[in-house]
Amino acid sequence: MQITTHETRPIGGQKPGTSGLRKKTKVFMGPHYVENFVQSVFDAVGGIEGKTLVVGGDGRYFNAQAIQVILRMAAANGAAHCIVGREGLLSTPAASNLIRTRGADGGLILSASHNPGGPEEDFGIKYNTANGGPAPESVTAAIHARTEEITVYRIMEAQDIDLSALGETTLDRMTVEVVDPVTDYAALMEKLFDFDAIRRLFASGFTMRFDAMHAVTGPYAKTIIEGMLGAPEGSVVNAVPLPDFGGGHPDPNPVWAKELMDLMMGEDAPDLGAASDGDGDRNMIVGRGAYVTPSDSLAVLAANAHLAPGYADGLTGVARSMPTSRAADRVAQYLDIPAYETPTGWKFFGNLLDGGHATLCGEESAGTGSDHVREKDGLWAVLLWLNILAARGQSVADILTAHWSDYGRDYYSRHDYEGVDSAKARALMDDVRNHLDTLPGQSFAGLEVEAADDFAYTDPVDGSEATSQGLRVTFTNGARLVLRLSGTGTVGATLRVYLEQHEGDPAQQHRDPQEALADVIAAADALAGITERTGRDAPDVRT
Ligand code: VG1
Numbered sequence: 314m315q316i317t318t319h320e321t322r323p324i325g326g327q328k329p330g331t332s333g334l335r336k337k338t339k340v341f342m343g344p345h346y347v348e349n350f351v352q353s354v355f356d357a358v359g360g361i362e363g364k365t366l367v368v369g370g371d372g373r374y375f376n377a378q379a380i381q382v383i384l385r386m387a388a389a390n391g392a393a394h395c396i397v398g399r400e401g402l403l404s405t406p407a408a409s410n411l412i413r414t415r416g417a418d419g420g421l422i423l424s425a426s427h428n429p430g431g432p433e434e435d436f437g438i439k440y441n442t443a444n445g446g447p448a449p450e451s452v453t454a455a456i457h458a459r460t461e462e463i464t465v466y467r468i469m470e471a472q473d474i475d476l477s478a479l480g481e482t483t484l485d486r487m488t489v490e491v492v493d494p495v496t497d498y499a500a501l502m503e504k505l506f507d508f509d510a511i512r513r514l515f516a517s518g519f520t521m522r523f524d525a526m527h528a529v530t531g532p533y534a535k536t537i538i539e540g541m542l543g544a545p546e547g548s549v550v551n552a553v554p555l556p557d558f559g560g561g562h563p564d565p566n567p568v569w570a571k572e573l574m575d576l577m578m579g580e581d582a583p584d585l586g587a588a589s590d591g592d593g594d595r596n597m598i599v600g601r602g603a604y605v606t607p608s609d610s611l612a613v614l615a616a617n618a619h620l621a622p623g624y625a626d627g628l629t630g631v632a633r634s635m636p637t638s639r640a641a642d643r644v645a646q647y648l649d650i651p652a653y654e655t656p657t658g659w660k661f662f663g664n665l666l667d668g669g670h671a672t673l674c675g676e677e678s679a680g681t682g683s684d685h686v687r688e689k690d691g692l693w694a695v696l697l698w699l700n701i702l703a704a705r706g707q708s709v710a711d712i713l714t715a716h717w718s719d720y721g722r723d724y725y726s727r728h729d730y731e732g733v734d735s736a737k738a739r740a741l742m743d744d745v746r747n748h749l750d751t752l753p754g755q756s757f758a759g760l761e762v763e764a765a766d767d768f769a770y771t772d773p774v775d776g777s778e779a780t781s782q783g784l785r786v787t788f789t790n791g792a793r794l795v796l797r798l799s800g801t802g803t804v805g806a807t808l809r810v811y812l813e814q815h816e817g818d819p820a821q822q823h824r825d826p827q828e829a830l831a832d833v834i835a836a837a838d839a840l841a842g843i844t845e846r847t848g849r850d851a852p853d854v855r856t
C-alpha cells in the first residue's frame with residue numbers, strides 16, 4: 314500500500330466553535346476540506362505516530378465517507394490502532410467512554426449534533442483528547458492555527474475498509490478494530506444505575522416514550538430501555554438512525570420534538586417522555602403534562618443523584634454553564650458543595666471533572682452529564698431520571714412541584730433568533746457591550762438594572778482564561794438576562810437571549826414561563842433593541 318503526500322493550501326474558516334468544526338455538508342465535501350482539517354488536528358497534537366484513536370459519528374450524511382478518509386489518513390500518519398463503531402456509528406458519550414476505557418490517545422467524532430443532516434444541511438468534526446473530553450481551547454486554537462499554514466497532508470491509497478463486521482483488520486501497519494457501539498456504554502450504565510429497580514418500575518406498568526429522532530441513540534435506547542430494562546417494545550420510537558434524520562431537526566426541545574410534546578400534554582400521555590439529539594449528548598425530559606426545563610433537570614438530578622448507586626456517596630460539586638439558570642446553585646448550597654459557573658460548551662467542564670471538583674455538570678441547552686465520561690450524555694440523563702422515579706415512586710410533575718417548593722422555582726426560557734445578518738447581530742452585541750458600565754441604575758420596561766458584565770472565566774485548575782463569553786445583566790428584582798451569539802450555527806448569526814426569574818412563593822410556581830417572564834422579556838427588548846435591530850417580531854425558537 315502506498316502513502317501519498319498531497320500538497321495543499323490553507324482553506325479559510327476552519328476554526329472550531331463551541332463544539333468542533335461545523336459547516337454545511339457541501340463545504341466539508343469540497344476538495345481537501347476534510348483532509349486539511351484532519352491533518353491539522355494530527356499535526357496540532359504532535360503527530361499520531363504509534364497512537365490509538367477512537368473514530369465514529371452520528372450516522373449523518375457523509376459520515377461513512379469521512380470516516381474512510383480519516384482511517385486512511387491515520388494509517389498514513391503512522392497511527393497504531395483505530396477503534397471504530399460498527400457502520401461508523403458512535404454516540405458522542407459512547408465515544409468519550411471508549412477513549413477512556415481503552416486508554417486511547419484521542420478521538421475524532423463526526424457530528425453537527427442537533428443541526429439537521431443531509432447534502433444541503435450540516436456536518437461537523439470534533440477532536441477529543443485522552444480524557445475523553447472535547448479538546449480545550451488551547452488545542453482547538455492550535456488546530457486552527459495549523460489549518461492556516463498547512464502545506465501537505467498524508468493519506469494511504471487503499472480500498473474502503475468494511476465497517477459492517479465486528480473484529481480487526483489492518484490498513485498497512487495500522488489495526489482497525491470495529492466494535493459494537495452499544496456494548497461498552499450499556500455496561501457503564503448498568504454500573505451507575507439500579508437496573509433492578511427500573512425493571513420493577515416497568516414491570517409495574519410504568520410507561521415511557523423515548524424519541525430517538527432517527528439519530529444515533531436509537532440502537533442504544535433499544536438495547537438498554539427495551540432490552541435490558543424491559544420497557545415494552547415500541548417504547549423507543551424513531552429508533553433507526555438515518556442519514557438525514559428522516560428530514561427532521563434532531564434537537565430535543567419542545568419545538569423540534571413537537572410530536573412527543575403533544576403526546577405528553579394529551580390524555581394518552583405515558584409517565585415519562587424523553588428524547589435525544591443527533592449525536593446523543595442532549596436530552597429532553599417531560600412528564601405527563603410537565604415539561605422539565607433543562608436547568609431544572611440539572612437541579613433535580615443534583616438533589617436526587619444519591620438515589621442512584623453510582624452517586625450514592627454524594628456529589629463533590631456541581632457545575633453549570635453561565636447562561637444555565639441558577640437552580641442548580643441553590644441545590645449545591647443546600648448540599649454544602651461547590652457550584653461552578655463556566656462558559657458555554659462542554660470543554661469547560663473537563664478540568665473540573667478530571668480534578669474531581671464537580672460530579673454533575675449541565676447546560677440549559679439540554680445537556681447534562683457527570684464524571685462517568687467527559688461529554689454530556691443524553692441517555693444517561695434519562696436513566697438517572699428513571700432511577701429517581703423508581704426510587705421515589707412519584708410522578709415527574711410531583712417531583713418538580715416538591716423541588717420548587719423546597720428551593721423556589723427559577724422560571725427560565727431561551728429565545729433564539731436564527732439566521733440573523735451577522736453584521737447586525739454583532740452590532741447589537743457590541744452596542745450593549747459598550748454600554749455595560751452605564752446600565753446599573755437604569756430601568757428598562759420597569760426593571761432596574763443591578764449589575765452588568767461581559768462574562769469572563771478563569772479555569773480554577775489550569776488558570777486558562779476565556780473572555781467575552783456572554784453579556785450578563787441582573788435586575789434589582791432578581792431577574793437575569795444573558796445575551797450571546799451561538800458558536801455552532803452555520804448560517805448567519807444566531808442570537809440567544811436567556812431569561813430567568815426566581816419565584817419563591819409556591820402559589821406562584823405553576824405559571825406559564827413566557828407569562829411569568831414577560832417583564833424580563835420586555836426589558837431585554839428595551840435594553841438591546843432586539844426587535845428593531847433584527848427586524849423580527851418574535852424569536853424562531855423558545856425553549
Ligand atoms: C450550543 C449550546 C451549548 C452546547 C453546544 C454544543 O452552543 O448553547 O450549550 O454546548 O451547542 O451542543 P452555541 O454556541 O450554539 O450556543 V451539541 O449537542 O450541539 O454538541
Ligand code: CO
Binds near residue numbers: 426427590591592593
Ligand atoms: Co449534541
